[in-house]
Amino acid sequence: MSPQRRKKKTTPENPKLMLRLYIVENAIHSNHAIANLKAICTKHLADHFKLEIVDVLNEPRQIIKYQILATPTLIKLSPEPVRTIIGDLSDEQKVLDALGIMPAPPPSS
Amino acid sequence: MPTTKKQNSPIPKCLTGISGFDDITNGGLPRGRATLLMGGTGSGKTVFALQTLVNGARTSREPGIFVAFEEGADRINANAASFNWNARELGENQLFIFDARVRPDVVKAGEFDLKGMLAGIKDKVTTMKAKRIVFDSLDVLLNLLENPALERREVYRLFDWLVENELTGIITMKLEAGQPAAGSYAFMQFHSECVVQLGRRQVNRFSLRELQVLKYRGSSHSDDQTPFVILSSGIEVASNSPSELEHEASTERVPTGIAQLDEMLGGGYFRGNSALITGAPGTAKSILSGAFIEAACRRGERTLYITFDENASEVERNLSSVSIEIGSYHRSGLLRFFVARTEAASGPVHLMKIKLLIEEFKPRCVVVDPVSALIRAGDVETAETIVERLLYNTQAKGITTICTSIVEDTATLLGTTPIYVTTITDTWIHVSYFIQSGERNRSLSIVKSRGMGHSNRICELILSDNGVALNDVYVSQGEVVMGSLRWSRQLEEQAEHRQVKAEIEKMQREIDKAKAELPAQVDSLERQLNIKQAKLNELIAAQNAQEASRTRQLKPETGHTKSEMPSKGHKSTSGKTTGPRRHGKGEAQ
Known part of the structure; x- marks a missing residue:
């Protein structure tokens, strides 16, 4: 119910969120980040996002190209402005603020 | 701190190419290990790190990666371009700057x-075949981690990664030892094979940079605080490598430019040794060194004149007044001037510049006039090492060095700073002047001269239009010229000597006179005698005549025999008293 309501609200205002997550496969923080991000997206974005997960061990050149210092690093590519979030995304509020997402109202309201 | 004294360290090293640093660490940084480079803002960490990479890429064919957490690649490039390294000539496959700034909006x-970052860098390392890497500066990254346990884990990860990939790493940290934060990063020092600290302190009005190797696991190193400077060539660390002190003692003599002084020193200075000329202002120290320069240039030897108070044309003009002409050698490039105004920089900076100039110009002779200016331009503590380093440096290169130093007299010299200079230098010449009857004169003496017989004489230094000359000191009558007891005694002895001599001469003259008068006196006595004799003869003759007339009156026939008697008597008397000539004379009278 609530995802559908938000979906209606957000669709005309913004295009889909384009996200890229740089990880190291099987690294503990990377695994946490994937789980945390998926939970946040499900909770607040429904399917209104596109997530690309890059394992830097497979594509190491991206580290230097995109100046990735830390893994995991989440980059919001669009809409503008581009934002970078580092860490395992365990701090949900910070992630939402950085991505510019209004938190979904609790189910009771 | 493990400071082993092994000369040949078993651990492999990596030359930084930073002159002086490779000396004090006996070969540079630990190869394939992490070196922690600590220092405050503006202490020269980035320059040190960049210089190591540029030198590695250029001279050791070891490509390097600069991971810049703090500054952008453009600023790092600009930093490198401000030095005369020609860093821009290096391709990205030789020196790569990874702009790893943390964006403020992260x-x-x-x-x-x-x-992930290390995986990305490793990929770059593999493609470039990089051997050296710099992380500048790590505190930016640690601030991001915020958690001491994580900091430690990631630092260990980084250090281990360097070892795994056989990379010689410099990890800079914006940190001064002794700061409160230093304690929490002590684990980094423990985990590093080598810890170098760069610092800066104010000495008088100069800023003095110092470098110290706090730790070097498994290697001998100097753990002194060593001054360094940042010049257009980059970092120059003042060091006395042990090799610098190993030089062959020369027996070759270098003329001083003054024949009499060569004679006093037994042939001149020793090649590659140093001499100190001390004296009050105006005692012709510069002229003595000028004479040395002129002689050196005449032999065709490249000479470096380091002057602190005057410029080249002033020096040339002043020397020209005593017929020492060095202008033509200056113009031909045989003589090079280094004019360093005392206030321009601190002693260590001067020293570095001089050392570089010596490297480039390769002189056979160096004059520092006055070395006391070099000492003034810093504190006493560093002054000693500055002069020492300069002289060790020139000695090691076989350069004959003349230093002048302003001191009022040798007595006060013992209590002042430059005294140690006198222990470093091999020959010490002191010039003093004394004012007497409206005249100022200069006297020169050799206080010491290592390894050569030398005169103990005090000489008068005479400057004239014809040049410089040394004469034995003139002691005037009844007056102590040199103001010392020794001279006073010498004077007394000389006066006494003169008096005895005068008496002898007087006596001799009297004797000579007496001798000269003797024949005349004898003559006069003889004459008196002859006169008496003549009178006597007359009397006898008169008496005989009387007797004869009386006899003729009595017996006229016997008169002939009686007349012979007076002639007999006359003959016998005259023969006894005088020689035949004088006798004749006497008879004539």
Whole structure:
């Protein structure tokens, strides 16, 4: 119910969120980040996002190209402005603020 | 701190190419290990790190990666371009700058690690075949981690990664030892094979940079605080490598430019040794060194004149007044001037510049006039090492060095700073002047001269239009010229000597006179005698005549025999008293 309501609200205002997550496969923080991000997206974005997960061990050149210092690093590519979030995304509020997402109202309201 | 005294360290080293640093660490940084480079803002960490990479890429064919957490690649490039390294000539496959700045809008939402970054860099290392890497500066990254346990884990990860990939790493940290924060990063020092600290302190009005190797596991190193400077060539560390002190003692003599002084020193200075000329202002120290320069240039030897108070044309003009002409050698490039105004920089900076100039110009002779200016331009503590380093440096290169130093007299010299200079230098010449009857005169003496017989004489230094000359000191009558007891005694002895001599001469003259008068006196006595004799003869003759007339009156026939008697008597008397000539004379009268 609530995802559908938000979906209606957000669709005309913004295009889909384009996200890229740089990880190291099987690294503990990377695994946490994937789980945390998926939970946040499900909770607040429904399917209104596109997530690309890059394992830097497979594509190491991206580290230097995109100046990735830390893994995991989440980059919001669009809409503008581009934002970078580092860490395992365990701090949900910070992630939402950085991505510019209004938190979904609790189910009771 | 493990400071082993092994000369040949078993651990492999990596030359930084930073002159002086490779000396004090006996070969540079630990190869394939992490070196922690600590220092405050503006202490020269980035320059040190960049210089190591540029030198590695250029001279050791070891490509390097600069991971810049703090400054952008453009600023790092500009920094490198401000030195005369021609860093821009290096391709990206020789020196790569990874712009790893943390953007200010980065949000930290949870824990992270450096695995990904290291994987990315490793990829670059593999493609470039990089051997050296710099992380500048790590505190930016640690601030992001915020958690001491994570900091430690990631630092260990980084250090281990360097070892795994056989990279010689410099990890800079914006940190001064002794700061409160230093304690929490002590684990980094423990984990590093080598810890170098760069610092800066104010000495008088100069800023003095110092470098110290706090730790070097498994290697001998100097753990002194060593001054360094940042010049257009980059970092120059003042060091006395042990090799610098190993030089062959020369027996070759170098003329001083003054024949009499060569004679006093038994042939001149020793090649590659140093001499100190001390004296009050105006005692012709510069002229003595000028004479040395002129002689050196005449032999065709490249000479470096380091002057602190005057410029080249002033020096040339002043020397020209005593017929020492060095202008033509200056113009031909045989003589090079280094004019360093005392206030321009601190002693260590001067020293570095001089050392570089010596490297480039390769002189056979160096004059520092006055070395006391070099000492003034810093504190006493460093002054000693500055002069020492300069002289060790020139000695090691076989350069004959003349230093002048302003001192009022040798007595006060013992209590002042430059005294140690006198222990370093091999020959010490002191010039003093004394004012007497409206005249100022200069006297020169050799206080010491190592390894050569030398005169103990005090000489008068005479400057004239014809040049410089040394004469034995003139002691005037009844007056102590040199103001010392020794001279006073010498004077007394000389006066006494003169008096005895005068008496002898007087007596001799009297004797000579008496001798000269003797024949005349004898003559006069003889004459008196002859006169008496003549009177006597007359009397006898008169008496005989009387007797004869009386006899003729009595017996006229016997008169002939009686007349012979007076002639007999006359003959016998005259024969007894005088020689035949005088006798004749006497008879004539």
